[in-house]
Amino acid sequence: MNRFDYVRPATLAEAVEAARAPGSAYLAAGTNLLDLMKGGVARPARLVDVTRLPGLDRVETMPDGGLRIGALVRNADLAHDPAFARTCPAVAEALLSGASAQLRNAATVGGNLLQRTRCPYFYDPASACNRRDPGTGCDARGGENRLHAVLGWSDACIATHPSDFAVPLVALDASVEVEGTSGRREIPLEQLHRLPGDTPERETVLEPGDLIVALRLPAAALGFAGHARYVKLRERTSYAFALVSAAAALRLDGDRIVEARIALGGVAAKPWRAREAEAALLGATPGRDAFRRAAGLALAEAHPSGDNAFKIELARRVAARALALAAAGTPERLPALPASPFATAPGVLQDA
Ligand code: SF4
Numbered sequence: 001m002n003r004f005d006y007v008r009p010a011t012l013a014e015a016v017e018a019a020r021a022p023g024s025a026y027l028a029a030g031t032n033l034l035d036l037m038k039g040g041v042a043r044p045a046r047l048v049d050v051t052r053l054p055g056l057d058r059v060e061t062m063p064d065g066g067l068r069i070g071a072l073v074r075n076a077d078l079a080h081d082p083a084f085a086r087t088c089p090a091v092a093e094a095l096l097s098g099a100s101a102q103l104r105n106a107a108t109v110g111g112n113l114l115q116r117t118r119c120p121y122f123y124d125p126a127s128a129c130n131r132r133d134p135g136t137g138c139d140a141r142g143g144e145n146r147l148h149a150v151l152g153w154s155d156a157c158i159a160t161h162p163s164d165f166a167v168p169l170v171a172l173d174a175s176v177e178v179e180g181t182s183g184r185r186e187i188p189l190e191q192l193h194r195l196p197g198d199t200p201e202r203e204t205v206l207e208p209g210d211l212i213v214a215l216r217l218p219a220a221a222l223g224f225a226g227h228a229r230y231v232k233l234r235e236r237t238s239y240a241f242a243l244v245s246a247a248a249a250l251r252l253d254g255d256r257i258v259e260a261r262i263a264l265g266g267v268a269a270k271p272w273r274a275r276e277a278e279a280a281l282l283g284a285t286p287g288r289d290a291f292r293r294a295a296g297l298a299l300a301e302a303h304p305s306g307d308n309a310f311k312i313e314l315a316r317r318v319a320a321r322a323l324a325l326a327a328a329g330t331p332e333r334l335p336a337l338p339a340s341p342f343a344t345a346p347g348v349l350q351d352a
Contacts, residue, residue, distance in 0.1 A: 090230045
């Protein structure tokens with residue numbers, strides 16, 4: 001373990017000032033950061049503990065009907081908030097599909113969005129990794145890479161973003177409020193994470209000192225509550241990151257789709273919004289043909305980065321399945337376990 005400074009600011013301004021120095025990192029629950037430090041992957045010179053900052057642990061309804069969720073709200077508290085689960089069911093479903101109950105009890109909204117990739121080579125300081133140590137190479141390219149990206153990857157890095165939570169949030173046009181050295185600004189969540197390009201070490205658009213203080217969901221996001229689902233496929237039922245996942249949300253008028261949202265997880269270095277697929281569903285009648293066509297469009301640009309061609313077809317099927325489940329209607333109560341692609345639901349085709 002490296003030596004590091006520890007500071008616990010009392011105000012936002014003090015926190016930003018303390019974290020602008022090179023080598024600083026914010027600490028909230030630490031469910032990812034402390035593991036990285038223990039493994040010698042992250043070596044911050046200063047930890048800025050934000051857990052005592054006032055006012056960041058609230059969920060508020062805004063005057064326009066949207067939601068503002070403080071960055072220190074715990075994942076479990078948000079997922080189990082009945083009003084939130086009713087209005088944003090796909091987000092609650094995604095939260096409950098992530099990590100373990102113990103981790104969800106500790107992990108925060110802000111930390112979830114900023115967690116690091118789970119590429120095993122990133123976590124092994126003996127491996128070459130451009131994301132951890134720029135310019136060293138990428139051992140995943142010629143190694144074990146069946147879980148890696150099929151969209152938006154580059155020769156420098158083929159890692160995926162691990163958050164479930166972020167996937168429906170991107171579909172629903174969420175944004176983050178960021179406090180920085182020049183004051184407060186709002187960033188659409190879809191623009192927060194960067195694709196790797198030649199600089200995979202720059203994972204987000206945040207600048208030194210920037211602190212996510214809240215997540216915002218616009219009022220329009222709540223209009224999908226009746227038809228929104230998150231489907232996650234993974235190698236075991238709990239405590240595993242997504243092989244592929246999909247969030248789907250629909251607004252229906254009779255037997256027509258008037259608005260569709262779809263985003264994919266586990267396929268790229270950021271949650272992947274599938275706008276062409278959404279556009280193709282406008283005016284369509286919900287059903288297998290329309291959902292398969294949309295899912296095909298969502299993966300149209302996908303190509304394997306290694307031994308992971310299977311993920312492309314898997315993602316297509318999970319996207320079509322999420323759309324079918326969304327069209328069938330959000331269940332009165334969320335399932336005890338997240339939606340399984342293999343579970344039956346009334347009116348939902350099994351071979352989506
Ligand atoms: Fe590192 Fe990215 Fe390569 Fe994984 S895929 S070893 S994170 S550069």
